[in-house]
Amino acid sequence: MGNYFSKKDNFEKKVLAMETIIVNMESKNNSSIVYHDNNYKKIIFWFIIIEIILATNFTNQIFSSDTLSEKAMCLVYSFLISIVIYTFAKLYRFTYVKLINYNEKNLKKLYSGLERLFEERKRVTDYEHTKKLIQNYENFKRKNFCIRDQLEHHQQHQPP
Numbered sequence: 001m002g003n004y005f006s007k008k009d010n011f012e013k014k015v016l017a018m019e020t021i022i023v024n025m026e027s028k029n030n031s032s033i034v035y036h037d038n039n040y041k042k043i044i045f046w047f048i049i050i051e052i053i054l055a056t057n058f059t060n061q062i063f064s065s066d067t068l069s070e071k072a073m074c075l076v077y078s079f080l081i082s083i084v085i086y087t088f089a090k091l092y093r094f095t096y097v098k099l100i101n102y103n104e105k106n107l108k109k110l111y112s113g114l115e116r117l118f119e120e121r122k123r124v125t126d127y128e129h130t131k132k133l134i135q136n137y138e139n140f141k142r143k144n145f146c147i148r149d150q151l152e153h154h155q156q157h158q159p160p
Helices: 002-064 067-123 125-156
Strands: none
Touching: 002 067
């Protein structure tokens, strides 16, 4: 009999541990999404600021230089810097999206593990049979309670 109670306690500990892990993973994933989205927005913002600064700087150099090759090099540098920053931003986004997807996949595995734990518990305890017994007991209790109330009500209204 002590073994039965220890199994019940063990099941509850497993469920509690799984729920704790799931809650921690969800909060970690949600905070990671917010953090990386904010970082990506900052990267884009600074990308635009750097582009404006580079455009004004290169525009001044283009108008101040006399040779066509210097003007062309300014445009090429502007274009290359834009590509590098854009590539960095997209690479960062790709990396954190993969990280988020990996965490969500692990979260789905945890949920399925919790579901399997409950399914195993249902098989071990014969859940459906126990549920039917409880329903029958509740029906029996309600029926007896109604009969008892009727008897009490009937006895109260009878003359002594």
